[in-house]
Amino acid sequence: MRVLVVYSHPNPGSFVAALDRAVVGSLTTAGHDVHHIDLHSERFDPAFSLFERLHHTGPPGEKTAEFPFLAAHVDALRWCDHLVLVYPTWWSGLPAMLKGWVDRTFMQGVAWDLPEGANRIRPLLTNIGGVTVVTTHGSSKFVNMLEGESGKRTVSRSMRLMFRRRAGFDWVALYGADTCSAAKRDAFMRRVQRRMERLH
Amino acid sequence: MYGSSVAGRLPRNAHVVVVLCHPNPDGFAAASARAATGALTASGHRVTLLDLYAGGFDPVMSRDDLCLHQSRTPDVPGDLEGHVDAVTSADALVFVYPTWWSGLPAVLKGWLERVMVPGVAFVFDAEQRVRPALTNIKRIVIISTYGSPRRYIAVVNDNGRRVLARALRMTCGWRTRTTSIRLFAMDTRDDADRQRHLRHIERKMRSL
Numbered sequence: 001m002r003v004l005v006v007y008s009h010p011n012p013g014s015f016v017a018a019l020d021r022a023v024v025g026s027l028t029t030a031g032h033d034v035h036h037i038d039l040h041s042e043r044f045d046p047a048f049s050l051f052e053r054l055h056h057t058g059p060p061g062e063k064t065a066e067f068p069f070l071a072a073h074v075d076a077l078r079w080c081d082h083l084v085l086v087y088p089t090w091w092s093g094l095p096a097m098l099k100g101w102v103d104r105t106f107m108q109g110v111a112w113d114l115p116e117g118a119n120r121i122r123p124l125l126t127n128i129g130g131v132t133v134v135t136t137h138g139s140s141k142f143v144n145m146l147e148g149e150s151g152k153r154t155v156s157r158s159m160r161l162m163f164r165r166r167a168g169f170d171w172v173a174l175y176g177a178d179t180c181s182a183a184k185r186d187a188f189m190r191r192v193q194r195r196m197e198r199l200h
Numbered sequence: 201m202y203g204s205s206v207a208g209r210l211p212r213n214a215h216v217v218v219v220l221c222h223p224n225p226d227g228f229a230a231a232s233a234r235a236a237t238g239a240l241t242a243s244g245h246r247v248t249l250l251d252l253y254a255g256g257f258d259p260v261m262s263r264d265d266l267c268l269h270q271s272r273t274p275d276v277p278g279d280l281e282g283h284v285d286a287v288t289s290a291d292a293l294v295f296v297y298p299t300w301w302s303g304l305p306a307v308l309k310g311w312l313e314r315v316m317v318p319g320v321a322f323v324f325d326a327e328q329r330v331r332p333a334l335t336n337i338k339r340i341v342i343i344s345t346y347g348s349p350r351r352y353i354a355v356v357n358d359n360g361r362r363v364l365a366r367a368l369r370m371t372c373g374w375r376t377r378t379t380s381i382r383l384f385a386m387d388t389r390d391d392a393d394r395q396r397h398l399r400h401i402e403r404k405m406r407s408l
Contacts, residue, residue, distance in 0.1 A: 010260075010261055010262055010263040010265075010266050011263050011266055040260075040263075046259055046260065046306040046307075046310070047223075047253075047259060047306060047307050048223060048300070048305060048306065048307075049223055050223040050224055050253075052223075053222075053223050053224050053227070054224070090261075090312075090313050091309070091312050091313065091316070091363050091367045091368070092362065092363055092366070092367040093303060093304070093309065093359065093363050093367075094303070094309070095261065095309070095313065096259040096260065096261065096306040096307070096309040096310030096313055097259075097260055097261070097306070097310075099301070099303060099304070099305075099306040099309050100259065100306030100307075100310075102301050103300050103301065103305060103306050106301065114387075117388075121347075121348075139330065143330075143370075146366065146370065147362065147363075147366045147367040147370065148357070148359070148362035148366045148367075149362075150303060150357070150359035150360070150362040150363050150366075150367070151359075153302070153356065153357045153359050153362075154301060154302055154303050154359045157302065157355065157356035157357060158301045158302040158303070158356045158359070159301065161356070178328070179328055
């Protein structure tokens with residue numbers, strides 16, 4: 001399977017970075033074709049620009065001509081069968097870096113299409129049959145429930161609606177990461193590896 | 201206990217911080233922020249406008265930022281001190297932004313990550329539990345536009361609003377109230393709808 005892994009954490013020495021390496025390692029061992037994007041190391045600019053706002057409903061070529069670095073991201077999105085997101089949950093949602101990647105790459109003509117006069121967009125990333133999220137939360141599951149789990153819903157609803165009909169959603173999350181024991185982290189690491197090895 | 205201090209009600213001459221996040225200075229979000237600012241000023245409040253795009257705000261949490269964050273000190277990088285001073289002296293926060301992919305624009309999300317750090321938005325108690333620090337905030341106002349109709353947002357959830365009205369709200373006082381002013385199906389609105397919505401924003405701001 002062709003798997004796109006998008007990783008967003010500023011520190012290569014972090015636990016999330018270790019999870020990312022485990023994801024790529026397990027997918028490669030399982031024989032998948034992996035394309036890896038490290039948003040911080042490539043210094044991705046997450047700020048959706050005025051140009052993109054003004055050419056919001058224009059063809060994707062306009063945006064990739066103005067911002068050539070976006071072209072490789074668009075190609076990767078169109079190429080993959082499965083998407084894996086690896087990130088820390090901050091303020092109950094995606095980090096700004098990853099949210100900006102969505103804001104800028106899920107563009108008209110790539111992720112969606114707006115037929116004339118309609119309010120509702122039509123999905124275009126029908127090549128993507130599933131999405132897996134690997135994430136850590138500093139706080140507990142209970143606190144995240146109170147906060148409304150906005151990151152989980154952003155991926156499982158808003159983004160997934162642009163994918164194939166009935167695309168899968170797999171949520172692999174560690175809660176209480178700020179205070180949990182080394183044993184719990186190791187167990188989570190193995191859980192992530194097993195999930196990736198079993199991806200089909 | 202009520203009366204002069206109704207929960208969420210602003211005192212006279214309150215300090216209101218308006219956070220505007222939209223790349224277009226001539227767009228509807230900017231017009232909404234002007235409407236809100238004008239009505240608040242006319243009501244006798246002092247307004248600080250933080251225009252994130254105009255100020256070239258960098259939304260990326262860097263490795264250095266994260267080290268400061270994990271050291272749990274209230275230090276922030278120099279470029280953020282003005283933002284921190286505004287937030288810690290505010291009686292109300294007003295957010296004006298477009299909802300994209302049911303969430304906050306990256307620049308506003310990055311503002312939360314980099315400005316709302318330990319010692320500013322929250323503190324850790326002896327048991328390392330997060331405790332609110334923004335007890336000065338009496339009201340959070342969320343002014344947003346949506347490309348999608350209301351029904352679609354009800355299905356995918358208003359995740360941007362959840363971050364502000366729940367996650368950020370939890371770092372404020374128990375009596376902090378939230379107000380949402382939302383305009384759905386933005387792309388098919390005519391000018392009359394937009395003008396009506398701006399008047400609606402002004403009325404709401406006058407009654408804070």
